Amino acid sequence: MNIHEYQAAELLETYGIPINAGKVATTADEAALATQQLGGGSGKVAIKAQVHTGGRGKAGGIKLVGTPDEAREAAQSILGMDISGHIVHKVFVVPAVDIAREYYLGIILDRAARGITIMASSEGGVDIEEVARETPEKIIRVTADPLLGLQDFQARMVAFGLGIEPQLMRGFLSIVRSLYDAFVGSDASLAEINPLILTGDDRWLALDSKVTLDDNALYRHPAFDELRDANEEDQTETRARANGISFVKLDGDIGCVVNGAGLAMATMDAVKQQGGDPANFLDVGGGASADQVAMALELVLADPAVTAILFNIFGGITRCDLVAKGILEARTRVEVNVPMVIRLVGTNQEEGRQILSEAGITTVDTMTEAARGVVEASRAG
């Protein structure tokens, strides 16, 4: 689960990390008021778009202003902005800070090392992925022993690797440790401070924070429920998740209903190979019931862009007869006004095809056939 910058900052603050405290505003007036309160009209503040996507700086989603009036104006222009498909509903107003140095400090779930890795760089404030690609030697990496957790000597290796001076060491080490504690304590898969800055008067400050939470561990953090931002979630995706269906909205017009994530991706790829554009990724899950298949069809049909639907089911645990019944069931619940191409093989495939054929629905044998068929049907429609 993604959370906003201001939420990440609040989370890190509870672990003792010094953050640049600010105020959230949902209207231009609130932003002006926040500016008044924070700077008293004297210092500058930054107005920062809160969206679950990167690149807001380049998109004009961050503005530095000096007065409440300027803040109102800036917020006005940022609120409602579309950044990579995300509409800005909130801005974070924070005091501008005197920056002496900028660092990157991040903790990630390291798939290759099968552990938790601390990454740091003295190239802070820039896109760390770019640093990783262009100048990997500028990134310090230390992987914590999964069972021991981060040891002090490892935190020191990060600090010495960055050339932190002895008098600044204690504060830096404390931030590294706290960030690790925050990562583990909140079951994050990413916790990053970019930039972590040293101010002109030698204070450490987390200027921008990002935290991604592990969906599978949310059950033990009920308080995180309120960090969820409905504005940032596709309604259909939310509804799918509640029904145990994996759904991702895409830009095309061919709806896909598939069982299994790998097969669902392969099906999207097959549609694309035939010149079509998938409208979604959809995995109905393992032992999909008739009811779940019906729900999946409803979810796909909820997208007005869909011009044809491809069912691709390889029955293993999933029984083809139940899938067939689900399709018929769905037709009684929602109006299916687009053509459907159905591929149904595996466990109980004959029974499934029989059910569909009796209802006047024909099926195809291979995935390629199905993909070709659905693209043709979409064009015809």
Place this chain on the structure above:
Amino acid sequence: MNIHEYQAAELLETYGIPINAGKVATTADEAALATQQLGGGSGKVAIKAQVHTGGRGKAGGIKLVGTPDEAREAAQSILGMDISGHIVHKVFVVPAVDIAREYYLGIILDRAARGITIMASSEGGVDIEEVARETPEKIIRVTADPLLGLQDFQARMVAFGLGIEPQLMRGFLSIVRSLYDAFVGSDASLAEINPLILTGDDRWLALDSKVTLDDNALYRHPAFDELRDANEEDQTETRARANGISFVKLDGDIGCVVNGAGLAMATMDAVKQQGGDPANFLDVGGGASADQVAMALELVLADPAVTAILFNIFGGITRCDLVAKGILEARTRVEVNVPMVIRLVGTNQEEGRQILSEAGITTVDTMTEAARGVVEASRAG
């Protein structure tokens, strides 16, 4: 560090363990009042001596009473009681409980396994060391992986080993986990509930708790300072510890000043072999300074039972000349009115002996000689 039963119970309660809540009383009237408050005069209460030693039950340190008047009388007899050399200054007044079953549940630092071991037995409420000796098969032992901590399946192994029924399982597992958390969280070397009982109405309750804290970890638990009971500590031992000297008061009359714990024990043994009785164990520590030697001598002289003193120093890091100076220094600070037998070998032994000889003090060569000499001197004195 040892703490009292009532303190252990309070500590375990903070980790979510259901305890038999009671009140501490330091006078008979307080005990009567506590009885009134706890039982309202209707139920029975137990008056339990709070001392840092076992066997208080057999010593008459626990009494079951029905009324505040009986409580006053019982407390009167228990307060001031000497149990294995410990004077009772406090009693713990707790409601009597309807016991259906008694278990033993303990967590210990397991030296042999180099880990933390959970021990449990359905023979609760009795001396677990006796159970361990007589019927070891009645004790369930599960050692937690030091790096992973106690796993749920291990807690279940304890429960199934005791034959806990499914409907009682959840409560029991929660106590095992909490006790483990308490052990680790408070840096204990022992945390035990004996008995852990099941009440007539199927509730789990820690009826008697014992916790021993790791002295070496007290620095990270400043709050534990107030658990220290000055009444339970020998004043000399406390003073010794504050000066980096290991001191244990014993019952004999021959004072010992030795460098190194192993050598100090061996010295005590040598005194005993010669028919003497050591008044103390004393290790002045590694690189003992003149000042520390003087302090050690003062500590030994503070015991009026001491009739002669044996110095046994094997200079390694410790320099014999400094030890000699320390002895002379001590004589200027306290009156040494008992004979001293000094064995001083190792680093700078000639210088040391020279210094002492100039002050009219002679030394001996071997430990055996020294032990024999000090026992003779003691008898002569």
Place this chain on the structure above:
Amino acid sequence: MSILVDKNSRVLVQGITGREGTFHTGGMLEYGTQVVAGVTPGRAGKAVHGVPVYNTVAEAVAETKPNVSIIYVPGPFAPDAIMEATDSGIPLIICISENIPVNDMVKAYAHVKAAGARLIGPNCPGLITPGEAKIGIMPGYIHKRGRVGLVSRSGTLTYEVVWALTESGLGQTTAVGIGGDPIIGTSFIDVLELFEADPETEGIVMLGEIGGTDEEQAAAYIKEHVTKPVIGFIAGVTAPPGKRMGHAGAIISGGTGTAAEKIAALNAAGVEVAERPAQVADLMKARLSAQLRAYLCSARMPFSQHDAA
């Protein structure tokens, strides 16, 4: 031969009384797998499809000597089940469970590794040696004993390819689903090593998907260590970045984990990558035939040399 499991595998089912555990125990028994015991805490003494149930893995091990455990308990409890199996000395642990908190999995993996056991999964369909043992949730009937070893991050996509291999007559030695999570116990490389060493396996199919760099690492390994023909397939060529495609592990993040990178790495290692799942079987058939021809030619060589000598 085959890898990891065969007719001598003695299977323990952890979470046997749950819906999934009970259902798939039936499926495994039906296939002829030796399921010797099940564990569900508090259910000792019961039986599922005739399989005795124990409270703890330790008891089940003492009584029935399983050498494989398959785990069906819900995700939050799966790491504990993995560690219980590990500590009871079971050398091969298959974890079907999904939705495991990843930080718990990191610890469980480290523990299993330190103990020298092998974990397959989590969030995987299990594995099957056709005709000998099915230890997982795959439909048994689509498999056929044969010449190709298969390793995959997916479930149904694997079935698609297994079916094509069966239809083509190639069949499978063993098919292993390594799972779709970010942290998995057994990687492509581990299985490639086993297939390379298995005399019955003539060719290897490797089914990858977007996310992580396991396929790239496997490609590097193949280049150095694998002499048998490998045919690949990567799902998710059209997947957008930043979106988790069902599997927790199937996500393009930070510009890495794209299908294009994986396909390029595999191609560079001499692995043919199919465009469609079913095509895998055709490519493998062609490679094995070509290899046979080459072998027949080279087999004549010594004779010529001998003749010359």
Place this chain on the structure above:
Amino acid sequence: MSILVDKNSRVLVQGITGREGTFHTGGMLEYGTQVVAGVTPGRAGKAVHGVPVYNTVAEAVAETKPNVSIIYVPGPFAPDAIMEATDSGIPLIICISENIPVNDMVKAYAHVKAAGARLIGPNCPGLITPGEAKIGIMPGYIHKRGRVGLVSRSGTLTYEVVWALTESGLGQTTAVGIGGDPIIGTSFIDVLELFEADPETEGIVMLGEIGGTDEEQAAAYIKEHVTKPVIGFIAGVTAPPGKRMGHAGAIISGGTGTAAEKIAALNAAGVEVAERPAQVADLMKARLSAQLRAYLCSARMPFSQHDAA
């Protein structure tokens, strides 16, 4: 020969700029030990007695290739230092530090063990191979290269016995202080095994004390595996139960850990236990002489048999 350390040992000192670290580095250098590097975080670039100081063990290892580390940092920081040495690949770690929280030590021990390194201590005087390397805090001059291996839980008590062995002319191959804490990295058994295998060691002295059951376990091991004569001594015959005798590990608790039990176990394993520390040397001398006589007699045997044949 000797065990664990010799003239090729390259020593790293962790905590070299501290009072203890500096003092004992001097002592070790004076003895002729190769001290190649020191570590104190934040003091890189400095030197102590000419030994270069680094910020991290990793740097020190990269630059100076030590194969032993000795730790003098204060107790609360010692587990971290142990793990830093372990993770930097140092195979032998000697921890002098005392007052280490025991739960931290349990973890550090588990980590060292999993990594396959060897830890000696904590709360120990270190070890010495006379004439080759002194890696510890013992006074070097009392030692003399010789025939007896010594392993001990104490410090000054060891010096007492070392001195007696030196005076008696027996001398030492290596003297190892394993430490007085409840959790120690290397046990009596570990060292007994090494001495048994060391051709130069003719006899073994084992100095125990009250607390724990290490001596009892060692006795059982000696009975099964040690062929060389072993002389023991146990300190604390007169120690009362429940009182910690200086060392955190020296405590009789729960009725176990008494000197009487240990002496009985050792006697049962054929180990002579001295009544006084200095007596250890006399007993060893007698045993080695007896052994020599027995050897000379048995050496004549084959001749007689040959003659008879």
